[in-house]
Amino acid sequence: MKCEREHQVIEATRNGLWPSSLRAHLRDCALCTQTELIAASLQEDAAKAERLLDLPPAGIVWRRAQARRREGALQRATRRPFLIVGALSAVYSVVFLLWGIFQLPQSVYRLFVAAPGLTGDVALAGAALSGILVIVGSCVLVLETKR
Numbered sequence: 603m604k605c606e607r608e609h610q611v612i613e614a615t616r617n618g619l620w621p622s623s624l625r626a627h628l629r630d631c632a633l634c635t636q637t638e639l640i641a642a643s644l645q646e647d648a649a650k651a652e653r654l655l656d657l658p659p660a661g662i663v664w665r666r667a668q669a670r671r672r673e674g675a676l677q678r679a680t681r682r683p684f685l686i687v688g689a690l691s692a693v694y695s696v697v698f699l700l701w702g703i704f705q706l707p708q709s710v711y712r713l714f715v716a717a718p719g720l721t722g723d724v725a726l727a728g729a730a731l732s733g734i735l736v737i738v739g740s741c742v743l744v745l746e747t748k749r
């Protein structure tokens with residue numbers, strides 16, 4: 603079964619312009635009433651889908667992607683120098699701990715003989731080692747961030 607005004611009903615549902623003769627036909631024709639219900643439902647679903655897919659403009663998407671790419675490159679560039687500095691710090695800590703263990707009896711002895719604290723030579727060697735490691739770490743950091 604097919605009605606000849608079915609296409610007019612679909613068009614009227616789409617643009618919202620209902621001539622009085624078509625309204626009168628809609629009251630009498632069950633097929634056109636069903637067609638109007640289905641067309642209105644599909645139109646509503648299309649409007650919902652359009653609202654859900656509210657994408658930002660292409661320029662904004664592009665800028666966000668570029669910012670994400672730069673952020674990732676920066677993270678990759680800075681990860682390795684920090685790992686190297688961390689490893690050097692660990693080596694320095696182990697050396698300092700071993701030095702402290704070997705110096706412990708002497709410093710305990712000096713507590714009773716001399717004034718407490720490090721002697722000038724030992725403090726100077728420790729400061730020099732710290733300075734060397736800081737300079738090496740900074741050089742590695744500068745070299746890695748230039749890439």
Ligand SMILES: [Zn+2]
Nearest residue numbers: 605607631634
């Ligand atoms: Zn009809």
